[in-house]
Amino acid sequence: MPTIFRFITEDDTSQFCHRVSEALSKGWQLHGSPSMAFDTARGVMRCGQGVTKEVAAEYHPDMKLGQQ
Template structure:
């Protein structure tokens, strides 16, 4: 068994909320507080959220984390 980690990012929009909601629906759990930063180059607020999930397989760098 392995615990997997992903860091989801997106502009501050409903797309970010949908991305996090989709991960939760797939069994991922929130990890830590959400993060925010202003992207000066593009003039937008960016959001990030860590998520974790325990799976029955051993970790491999070749794993497609979004498919787990």
């Protein structure tokens, strides 16, 4: 089965945790450590987390990864 990757990003709020938790509940798995960086233009911390998932379909650039 092919494996697909996506990187979830969000401001450092509970919304980021909810997005990652939703992905995990849909079968995605954590990939690597979370990251944080300060967005100087907006004055906020940003979070990111890579996730992977095995899918039945072959990868295609038009895939809607968040809907897999």
